Amino acid sequence: MSHVLAVLEQRDGSLRKISHEVVTGARRLADALGGEVHALVLGAGPVSGTDAAGRYGADKVITATHAGFANYAPEGYARAAADRAKSGGYGAVVLAASAQGKDLAPRVAAKLGAPLAADVTDIAVDGGSVVVTRPVYAGKALLKVKITAAPAVVSLRPNVFTPVERPKAGTAETTAVTGEAGRVVVKGIKAAAGGALDVAEAPIVVSGGRGLKEPANFKLLEELAQAFGGKAAVGASRAVVDAGWRPHGDQVGQTGKTVSPSLYIAVGISGAIQHLAGMRTAKVIVAINKDKDAPIFKVADYGIVGDLFEIVPK
Amino acid sequence: MKIAVCIKRVADSETRVKIAADGKSLDEAGVKFILNPYDEFAVEEALQRKEKAGSGEVVVIACGSQSSQETIRTALAMGADRGVLLEATGVPADGLAVARALAAELKGGAYDLILFGKMAIDDCNHQVGPMVAELLDLPCVTCVAHLTIDGGKGTAEREVEGGMEEVEFPLPALLTADKGLNEPRYPALKGIMAAKKKPLEVKPAAFGAAGLEILAMTPPPERKEGRIVGEGAAAVPALLKLLREEAKVL
Numbered sequence: 001m002s003h004v005l006a007v008l009e010q011r012d013g014s015l016r017k018i019s020h021e022v023v024t025g026a027r028r029l030a031d032a033l034g035g036e037v038h039a040l041v042l043g044a045g046p047v048s049g050t051d052a053a054g055r056y057g058a059d060k061v062i063t064a065t066h067a068g069f070a071n072y073a074p075e076g077y078a079r080a081a082a083d084r085a086k087s088g089g090y091g092a093v094v095l096a097a098s099a100q101g102k103d104l105a106p107r108v109a110a111k112l113g114a115p116l117a118a119d120v121t122d123i124a125v126d127g128g129s130v131v132v133t134r135p136v137y138a139g140k141a142l143l144k145v146k147i148t149a150a151p152a153v154v155s156l157r158p159n160v161f162t163p164v165e166r167p168k169a170g171t172a173e174t175t176a177v178t179g180e181a182g183r184v185v186v187k188g189i190k191a192a193a194g195g196a197l198d199v200a201e202a203p204i205v206v207s208g209g210r211g212l213k214e215p216a217n218f219k220l221l222e223e224l225a226q227a228f229g230g231k232a233a234v235g236a237s238r239a240v241v242d243a244g245w246r247p248h249g250d251q252v253g254q255t256g257k258t259v260s261p262s263l264y265i266a267v268g269i270s271g272a273i274q275h276l277a278g279m280r281t282a283k284v285i286v287a288i289n290k291d292k293d294a295p296i297f298k299v300a301d302y303g304i305v306g307d308l309f310e311i312v313p314k
Numbered sequence: 315m316k317i318a319v320c321i322k323r324v325a326d327s328e329t330r331v332k333i334a335a336d337g338k339s340l341d342e343a344g345v346k347f348i349l350n351p352y353d354e355f356a357v358e359e360a361l362q363r364k365e366k367a368g369s370g371e372v373v374v375i376a377c378g379s380q381s382s383q384e385t386i387r388t389a390l391a392m393g394a395d396r397g398v399l400l401e402a403t404g405v406p407a408d409g410l411a412v413a414r415a416l417a418a419e420l421k422g423g424a425y426d427l428i429l430f431g432k433m434a435i436d437d438c439n440h441q442v443g444p445m446v447a448e449l450l451d452l453p454c455v456t457c458v459a460h461l462t463i464d465g466g467k468g469t470a471e472r473e474v475e476g477g478m479e480e481v482e483f484p485l486p487a488l489l490t491a492d493k494g495l496n497e498p499r500y501p502a503l504k505g506i507m508a509a510k511k512k513p514l515e516v517k518p519a520a521f522g523a524a525g526l527e528i529l530a531m532t533p534p535p536e537r538k539e540g541r542i543v544g545e546g547a548a549a550v551p552a553l554l555k556l557l558r559e560e561a562k563v564l
């Protein structure tokens with residue numbers, strides 16, 4: 001029997017939604033290991049929304065505070081998380097493979113002298129060991145990996161571990177972190193023009209390609225995204241990013257982001273192998289393209305053949 | 315400025331992945347290998363920093379089989395001064411083991427800057443850089459898309475959900491490179507010729523124990539055949555109905 005430490009994420013003092021996925025993944029491991037989930041939140045003070053952690057299966061929610069923890073503090077967060085992981089004797093440590101988690105998880109693993117299974121899409125316990133599945137070669141293959149050292153440190157690919165309500169006590173605890181916040185200092189985040197929802201995390205992604213003809217026409221997709229009520233982000237193919245129509249942060253594919261939304265709508269995108277690498281794990285794919293032989297239709301669950309300028313406005 | 319860059323030989327991004335007979339690895343037959351694209355940004359940044367400083371040395375370090383010599387030569391042809399190959403028959407799946415081998419070589423090298431790619435496009439581990447930073451107790455910023463260095467201090471920008479994070483750090487430091495940092499140069503013929511004569515030292519890699527065991531490599535699940543709902547705007551109501559009632563995603 002061993003407990004699982006779930007390292008959650010906050011921004012501006014509120015728990016980020018991706019943390020629900022982290023607790024859900026941690027709960028799955030803890031059930032298999034016969035232990036509890038302890039959720040750790042690092043912040044400058046109380047963090048709102050942590051009560052949700054109990055709902056998704058945390059037995060305990062520990063808020064560890066430090067005056068220098070309002071923004072992400074890479075070194076201070078890593079030390080606080082590793083110290084907690086060591087003192088609690090956890091069998092596994094679970095983080096999100098978000099921008100912050102991708103930076104934090106390797107630091108925590110190195111401090112623990114433990115391996116990191118990064119960006120996993122599935123976790124299980126087999127014969128007492130944690131076994132994960134993770135995409136390699138930009139999603140062109142899956143690797144099944146057994147973690148043979150303890151604790152098992154894993155980071156979860158966003159949008160894959162659908163939050164499941166598993167109410168537990170979620171007993172709140174607060175501790176103060178001593179020592180320095182670190183030499184590396186995050187000054188803040190300059191908001192992107194597109195708004196707060198990132199294509200890698202949005203439950204719905206509406207992506208446009210060269211078929212949109214010119215940058216101004218992306219307005220159509222932005223309107224479509226808005227119609228989904230704040231749940232959708234606008235993505236893009238590399239062709240339009242290279243042409244400067246859309247920012248690089250919106251690019252989906254091998255050299256851009258890998259997304260796994262519940263719904264991916266590809267508009268005027270041909271479906272090149274490098275684009276598919278970034279979105280083929282979406283739950284449902286819709287394609288709108290005027291060429292009925294476009295490769296995108298091979299992976300799409302639902303397709304409409306026709307002129308996007310007639311179809312998208314609905 | 316003395317700068318080290320860790321580089322990896324990886325299968326080209328256009329590779330059609332075929333799984334080898336062992337069921338655990340890539341079938342390398344006919345595969346083209348390249349310098350990991352994110353490491354190209356790191357090499358370019360090192361060269362530009364050295365050029366700007368007017369003096370210094372750029373050392374490239376790769377860990378892998380003898381064939382990684384070719385990757386080192388590519389970086390030397392771009393303009394790096396010398397190379398080190400930490401030789402091993404294979405690279406472990408455990409990024410921490412790779413980090414240990416690289417840290418042992420970097421330790422005591424008195425580098426002002428140590429550069430990595432944010433991720434190798436084969437294992438997509440996204441971890442070796444910050445692990446080395448921990449092992450060497452160096453300040454580290456990952457996924458740097460924009461960088462300014464002034465004296466002993468640096469400012470970096472890295473992409474996070476919904477924006478760019480601004481980060482300040484002291485030097486010496488370890489940074490990992492993202493796309494957008496610069497435009498890597500192509501090696502010129504002169505550079506390729508010169509690279510042949512540059513020093514390349516070969517040493518054994520010291521990984522220590524690895525904590526990840528590969529059980530299997532499989533192709534991603536096929537998506538089941540979809541269907542064309544219809545043609546033109548007239549098909550939209552049918553599509554919405556399917557998304558609501560069959561796929562239940564709306």
Ligand SMILES: Cc1cc2nc3c(=O)[nH]c(=O)nc-3n(C[C@H](O)[C@H](O)[C@H](O)COP(=O)(O)OP(=O)(O)OC[C@H]3O[C@@H](n4cnc5c(N)ncnc54)[C@H](O)[C@@H]3O)c2cc1C
Pocket residue numbers: 208209210211212236237238239240251252253254255256257267268269270271272273274275278288289290291294306307308309327328
């Ligand atoms: C190393 C490497 C890495 C790459 N990485 C990526 C990556 O990360 N992401 C990525 O996306 N690509 C990537 N690519 C590029 C990729 O190969 C394709 O070139 C690119 O995805 C094509 O973009 P597109 O679908 O927008 O354009 P096109 O291939 O030109 O497709 C446009 C589509 O729009 C349709 N269309 C045109 N007009 C209309 C209309 N009025 N109504 C409806 N449909 C219309 C056309 O039928 C066509 O199918 C990479 C390539 C390489 C070599």
Ligand SMILES: Nc1ncnc2c1ncn2[C@@H]1O[C@H](COP(=O)(O)O)[C@@H](O)[C@H]1O
Pocket residue numbers: 320321322323350352353375376377378405409412416429430431432433434435437438439440441442443
């Ligand atoms: N075998 C290796 N030899 C040298 N550098 C490596 C090696 N593996 C990884 N790296 C470096 O670490 C970065 C991240 O790799 P990874 O964590 O494997 O995705 C790469 O971009 C390289 O800079």
